[in-house]
Amino acid sequence: MLIVKKFGGTSVGSNERIVRVARRCVEEYQKGNDVVVVLSAMGKTTDVLLEQARAINPRASKRELDMLLTTGEQTSVALMAMAIQAMHVPAISLNAFQAAMHTTSNYGNARLKRIDTERILHELSERKIVIITGFQGINKFGDYTTLGRGGSDTTAVALAAALHADACEIYTDVDGVYTADPRIVKNARKLDEITYDEMLDLATSGAGVLHNRSVEMAKKYGVVLVVRSSLNDSEGTVVKEEVSVERMLISGVALDKKAARISVMGVKDEPGIAFKLFNVLAKNNINVDIILQSIGRDNTKDISFTVDEDAADEAIELILENKNRITLKSVNCKKDVAKVSIVGAGMVSNPGVASKMFEALYNVGVNINMISTSEIRITVLVEEKDGEKAMNAIHDAFGLAES
Amino acid sequence: MLIVKKFGGTSVGSNERIVRVARRCVEEYQKGNDVVVVLSAMGKTTDVLLEQARAINPRASKRELDMLLTTGEQTSVALMAMAIQAMHVPAISLNAFQAAMHTTSNYGNARLKRIDTERILHELSERKIVIITGFQGINKFGDYTTLGRGGSDTTAVALAAALHADACEIYTDVDGVYTADPRIVKNARKLDEITYDEMLDLATSGAGVLHNRSVEMAKKYGVVLVVRSSLNDSEGTVVKEEVSVERMLISGVALDKKAARISVMGVKDEPGIAFKLFNVLAKNNINVDIILQSIGRDNTKDISFTVDEDAADEAIELILENKNRITLKSVNCKKDVAKVSIVGAGMVSNPGVASKMFEALYNVGVNINMISTSEIRITVLVEEKDGEKAMNAIHDAFGLAES
Numbered sequence: 001m002l003i004v005k006k007f008g009g010t011s012v013g014s015n016e017r018i019v020r021v022a023r024r025c026v027e028e029y030q031k032g033n034d035v036v037v038v039l040s041a042m043g044k045t046t047d048v049l050l051e052q053a054r055a056i057n058p059r060a061s062k063r064e065l066d067m068l069l070t071t072g073e074q075t076s077v078a079l080m081a082m083a084i085q086a087m088h089v090p091a092i093s094l095n096a097f098q099a100a101m102h103t104t105s106n107y108g109n110a111r112l113k114r115i116d117t118e119r120i121l122h123e124l125s126e127r128k129i130v131i132i133t134g135f136q137g138i139n140k141f142g143d144y145t146t147l148g149r150g151g152s153d154t155t156a157v158a159l160a161a162a163l164h165a166d167a168c169e170i171y172t173d174v175d176g177v178y179t180a181d182p183r184i185v186k187n188a189r190k191l192d193e194i195t196y197d198e199m200l201d202l203a204t205s206g207a208g209v210l211h212n213r214s215v216e217m218a219k220k221y222g223v224v225l226v227v228r229s230s231l232n233d234s235e236g237t238v239v240k241e242e243v244s245v246e247r248m249l250i251s252g253v254a255l256d257k258k259a260a261r262i263s264v265m266g267v268k269d270e271p272g273i274a275f276k277l278f279n280v281l282a283k284n285n286i287n288v289d290i291i292l293q294s295i296g297r298d299n300t301k302d303i304s305f306t307v308d309e310d311a312a313d314e315a316i317e318l319i320l321e322n323k324n325r326i327t328l329k330s331v332n333c334k335k336d337v338a339k340v341s342i343v344g345a346g347m348v349s350n351p352g353v354a355s356k357m358f359e360a361l362y363n364v365g366v367n368i369n370m371i372s373t374s375e376i377r378i379t380v381l382v383e384e385k386d387g388e389k390a391m392n393a394i395h396d397a398f399g400l401a402e403s
Numbered sequence: 404m405l406i407v408k409k410f411g412g413t414s415v416g417s418n419e420r421i422v423r424v425a426r427r428c429v430e431e432y433q434k435g436n437d438v439v440v441v442l443s444a445m446g447k448t449t450d451v452l453l454e455q456a457r458a459i460n461p462r463a464s465k466r467e468l469d470m471l472l473t474t475g476e477q478t479s480v481a482l483m484a485m486a487i488q489a490m491h492v493p494a495i496s497l498n499a500f501q502a503a504m505h506t507t508s509n510y511g512n513a514r515l516k517r518i519d520t521e522r523i524l525h526e527l528s529e530r531k532i533v534i535i536t537g538f539q540g541i542n543k544f545g546d547y548t549t550l551g552r553g554g555s556d557t558t559a560v561a562l563a564a565a566l567h568a569d570a571c572e573i574y575t576d577v578d579g580v581y582t583a584d585p586r587i588v589k590n591a592r593k594l595d596e597i598t599y600d601e602m603l604d605l606a607t608s609g610a611g612v613l614h615n616r617s618v619e620m621a622k623k624y625g626v627v628l629v630v631r632s633s634l635n636d637s638e639g640t641v642v643k644e645e646v647s648v649e650r651m652l653i654s655g656v657a658l659d660k661k662a663a664r665i666s667v668m669g670v671k672d673e674p675g676i677a678f679k680l681f682n683v684l685a686k687n688n689i690n691v692d693i694i695l696q697s698i699g700r701d702n703t704k705d706i707s708f709t710v711d712e713d714a715a716d717e718a719i720e721l722i723l724e725n726k727n728r729i730t731l732k733s734v735n736c737k738k739d740v741a742k743v744s745i746v747g748a749g750m751v752s753n754p755g756v757a758s759k760m761f762e763a764l765y766n767v768g769v770n771i772n773m774i775s776t777s778e779i780r781i782t783v784l785v786e787e788k789d790g791e792k793a794m795n796a797i798h799d800a801f802g803l804a805e806s
Contacts, residue, residue: 015458052482056418072471075476078468142522
């Protein structure tokens, strides 16, 4: 079997942790498996480097930032190779040049295009554990790029796809995917299995175990993902196309406190207004989530939508800059809101899921501000202070604590 | 003009120093010159990384050590590019992959073989300051290598040769090359010019301004070197083939306290013994300096030689392992010795230089242990405690303080 294992920054945050991860990789290797390891930079390295860059040049070019940041993973992989070699198992570290991780050219947020696996396969054929820098690639200019948020997960999935790996294990500081965040919902339960689509909807809804890009890529190439803890040996959660057991109605509840609601009031009731509004935001890479449109007074409409809290101020600015084109009267922003979502592939064939969710919220007196649905997801916007209460109420109503 | 500037670890040891170096490079650029900058890792970075490696694996493979160490210079060059960009001057950093610094394959102590200058020339043609990682290269396997001691100087000289640069400036924490170490000889004087050969003999003799390899390469390719201070604007010392002024008898006095004398007693007086002895050392990369052979008792010989103090224990071990082949009776080692050398191209045509040196030592009561000479150098081995006294006496005797 060929196994790709990805460990995040926390898992390799100290010498001791590196040795622990090394032992884990050696155990896998000694079962007779081929092992490819993908690593992030150690602990807070990336943040420290960014701070240092900012001190020298607050507007450092993205090209040079990537040149700086890529040293982080290179340090991790070299130390990991040494740790494995200390256990008398052959190992070799490879950076993005050596592993030939070709990406698009945009620095700071590149996308993987192609991996030339020749070198990796050669090293595996010599029965070495191959340790590869996550998060980084090289572009057509022969420059380092980085993959943006969740980059190392993406590296791992892409490698698993390119190498036709039997599994891609993503090690993190949690045991797997839970029915809800265990820090908020005390009786949250770990799921054994979940589908790609459910995982995607959970990620979009603020359950941050895996980044969307990596799950999308896994789905596209049929890579079976396993989310496991780097701190213990528990089984983790398998993410795949179809789950084998009869499905529960819903798999999990997610809470996203980082949402903000923007309301654009009094736009003209004529074609193209919504396009103009959201086009301005899209062109500036601002993701819009729930959208709601209602009739206003005097032949006008009100359009409300949610964005990531961090992007709210920029969104408002952009809207005001285009005030005349969008024909708005006023705009306001509310940041103390939260998105609560339920996700489940079983939802498609079961009517009444939404009403059961709304009933649970009504029973604990939580007011619903906006609603959005997809085939396997229902999201409501509530006051931020009500978020955790809402999450617990829904978790109980659907009986998610019982397996 | 095309100028290559090399700055060592101390010169880029902090954000402030990076900014100071950046300013210096920008000044050169604004004169209309093309500027290539070669950097070492910041301050003690390399030592810190080595320590971290040792903690994880005391016998880490050299291949992985190089993978780890090369992050040091990459950090320096990225930060330098940012610092220069902050001054509104275009700059780009390149690592060994990007600057195509091809080396031999031996990790930890590789030699530069070839530089493909295409990328560098392209960036220069766009009027960018090009900042290149010193000390590192890539080998035929596509792996990082490092160049060993004095590696960044070698990188700078090799680049100057490959790019046909007009000058190669080596910035250091001293003002230039002195007639003797100013910390030991108070009235030591900075030299305006010195020949490659003198510089080579000074370096071999323990005057650590430039490493031999870089001077050898400069001589081979006719690269004019300038040794300057990164802390002030003084002129520095020019190192070139021929110096223009009438030469002083000698240029400088060097002291090397890191020498050890090994005496191999009672070896058979027959052919091949010296070969067997020194071949064992050479095969293990131990450099031997002064060699002295004398007649022993009972048809045997004694062979004494000096090695670097750090290599003495290993040398003894190797000799004892080959005791029978070398036919020795006993071996002993003396570490409290020092080499004192005088160097000067003028020496060749002036008899009496050696006797003047020996007279100076006699006058201050310093006993001479061994003697070695080259065309432009005389080295004596003395007790370590006499080293500084000997140096001062010679400096005075040759009137080196007067320009």
